[in-house]
Amino acid sequence: MVEPRHPISVSEAIARIQGHVRRTGSENVPLEQAYGRMLAEPLRASHDVPSFDRSPYDGFAIRAEDSAGASGTNRIRFEVIDRIGAGSVSARTLGPGEAIRIMTGAQLPAGADAVVMLEQTQESPPAQNAGAQEHAADSARPAADPESAASANSAASAGSADSADMSARAFFTVRKPFRAGENISFRGEDMRLGEQILPAGSLIHPGTIALLATFGQQQVNVSKLPLVGILATGTELLEPGAPLEPGKIRNSNGPMIAAQLQRMGIPYRLYAAAADRLGDMLDTVRQALGECDCLITTGGVSVGDYDLLPAVYAELGADVLFNKVAMRPGSVTTVAVWEGRFLFGLSGNPSACYTGFELFARPALLRMMGAERIYPLHTRAALGEDFAKPNPFTRFVRAVYDGVSVTPAGFNKSNAVSSIGRGNALLVLPGGTRGFQAGDAVDVLLPGMEEGAAAWNL
Numbered sequence: 422m423v424e425p426r427h428p429i430s431v432s433e434a435i436a437r438i439q440g441h442v443r444r445t446g447s448e449n450v451p452l453e454q455a456y457g458r459m460l461a462e463p464l465r466a467s468h469d470v471p472s473f474d475r476s477p478y479d480g481f482a483i484r485a486e487d488s489a490g491a492s493g494t495n496r497i498r499f500e501v502i503d504r505i506g507a508g509s510v511s512a513r514t515l516g517p518g519e520a521i522r523i524m525t526g527a528q529l530p531a532g533a534d535a536v537v538m539l540e541q542t543q544e545s546p547p548a549q550n551a552g553a554q555e556h557a558a559d560s561a562r563p564a565a566d567p568e569s570a571a572s573a574n575s576a577a578s579a580g581s582a583d584s585a586d587m588s589a590r591a592f593f594t595v596r597k598p599f600r601a602g603e604n605i606s607f608r609g610e611d612m613r614l615g616e617q618i619l620p621a622g623s624l625i626h627p628g629t630i631a632l633l634a635t636f637g638q639q640q641v642n643v644s645k646l647p648l649v650g651i652l653a654t655g656t657e658l659l660e661p662g663a664p665l666e667p668g669k670i671r672n673s674n675g676p677m678i679a680a681q682l683q684r685m686g687i688p689y690r691l692y693a694a695a696a697d698r699l700g701d702m703l704d705t706v707r708q709a710l711g712e713c714d715c716l717i718t719t720g721g722v723s724v725g726d727y728d729l730l731p732a733v734y735a736e737l738g739a740d741v742l743f744n745k746v747a748m749r750p751g752s753v754t755t756v757a758v759w760e761g762r763f764l765f766g767l768s769g770n771p772s773a774c775y776t777g778f779e780l781f782a783r784p785a786l787l788r789m790m791g792a793e794r795i796y797p798l799h800t801r802a803a804l805g806e807d808f809a810k811p812n813p814f815t816r817f818v819r820a821v822y823d824g825v826s827v828t829p830a831g832f833n834k835s836n837a838v839s840s841i842g843r844g845n846a847l848l849v850l851p852g853g854t855r856g857f858q859a860g861d862a863v864d865v866l867l868p869g870m871e872e873g874a875a876a877w878n879l
């Protein structure tokens with residue numbers, strides 16, 4: 422006689438799993454290998470960013486007070502005494518009426534407290550009082566030739582930067598006053614020394630790499646990756662290279678799970694598909710548990726004569742956390758723990774297997790690495806077509822989400838492969854509901870975030 426199973430909710434199943442997570446520990450890896458890993462410790466700013474006041478524009482560094490009273494009819498004139506590009510530091514200190522030509526990213530020179538954008542200036546002949554009135558509006562002027570301001574006549578080398586080009590004095594005028602601090606990118610405005618920028622457990626994505634590089638972290642302390650064993654079970658299974666035989670199918674779950682792990686950057690070991698013989702299967706499971714931090718099996722968790730996973734758990738003395746979840750597909754999903762290692766007993770049915778991995782295995786693996794944001798992204802969208810079937814259990818329908826609406830991805834039974842291949846999302850219909858209609862707002866989970874939208878519709 423079959424022992425009745427008691428379905429628990431998806432959230433209860435997740436909670437039971439999370440209660441048994443063991444952390445993986447940490448290790449240092451070179452920056453170039455840190456992408457996709459989790460920070461094992463918080464990332465703190467080891468210096469101010471930027472670490473010096475700098476110019477956010479190409480233009481001229483001035484003393485703001487020297488521009489006081491400037492207007493369209495009272496243009497104020499500055500003399501350019503040096504020129505610096507990003508990476509260069511001027512040796513000069515600004516005196517009254519002096520300016521230093523400065524490029525975006527260059528450190529503000531001593532004495533300067535404002536930057537005039539190139540477009541806010543007019544070149545001025547060296548002669549006194551020249552040219553205030555006769556110039557057209559500033560904005561009508563094409564972007565100034567970077568050489569022009571420094572190209573006038575006369576002597577006086579400017580000291581730093583490329584003084585060859587600065588052999589000439591140049592002058593410009595402004596027609597508005599500048600505030601102290603105007604157009605300055607201040608030291609520490611982005612990040613302050615000691616500030617926590619990211620908590621431990623953050624995924625290292627390309628932006629995180631930029632942060633780590635900013636602080637010169639050539640070695641990054643990351644969580645160790647768990648090694649995951651994958652064992653597809655079933656006498657009917659053929660490997661993908663084999664020709665079909667009567668009654669047999671190719672093993673699609675094994676490679677699929679491998680890819681689900683790959684997209685998380687988690688290493689795995691694939692064990693040869695196990696025929697439904699208890700002794701052999703136990704041997705393989707024991708071997709895998711000896712070699713891996715966790716084992717994902719597919720198939721053999723239901724109540725058929727050859728569904729041997731329940732017997733495997735019993736033989737091992739594993740603690741079965743649950744063997745029935747109020748969801749569809751994947752109601753027979755079973756999770757057990759043996760000596761601190763998870764055994765994820767995913768259903769053999771491909772749609773159920775896919776869903777079980779994303780809902781249960783993925784968050785557990787992420788938490789093992791210390792991650793906080795472990796669940797699939799969730800949004801709401803309009804249902805793209807009627808969904809008449811009743812939903813006795815919470816239903817996860819493999820679907821296509823286009824940013825606005827979500828539509829089931831075709832044939833959608835638990836044993837479907839087509840819809841897992843077509844879809845990019847899981848549409849979620851709560852248990853105890855029926856008769857959804859096109860246009861109804863429904864929940865959508867987005868497990869595969871590397872799949873973007875097909876069109877740019879902003």
Ligand SMILES: Nc1nc2c(c(=O)[nH]1)N[C@H]1C(S)=C(S)[C@@H](COP(=O)(O)OP(=O)(O)OC[C@H]3O[C@@H](n4cnc5c(N)ncnc54)[C@H](O)[C@@H]3O)O[C@H]1N2
Nearest residue numbers: 653655672673674675720721722723728751768769770773
């Ligand atoms: N009397 C009952 N029968 C079934 C129940 C039930 O409650 N009472 N549950 C059904 C549900 S729901 C599911 S889901 C399946 C779960 O079956 P198992 O997890 O035991 O998986 P298998 O029996 O081994 O296989 C099911 C199905 O999937 C195919 N399969 C298996 N492995 C793979 C693989 N690696 N790649 C592709 N396809 C695979 C297998 O050939 C079967 O067709 O049980 C229902 N039955």
Ligand code: MOO
Nearest residue numbers: 750751752773835
């Ligand atoms: O677990 Mo079965 O997939 O509910 O269809």
Ligand SMILES: [Mg+2]
Nearest residue numbers: 721723725728
């Ligand atoms: Mg079965």
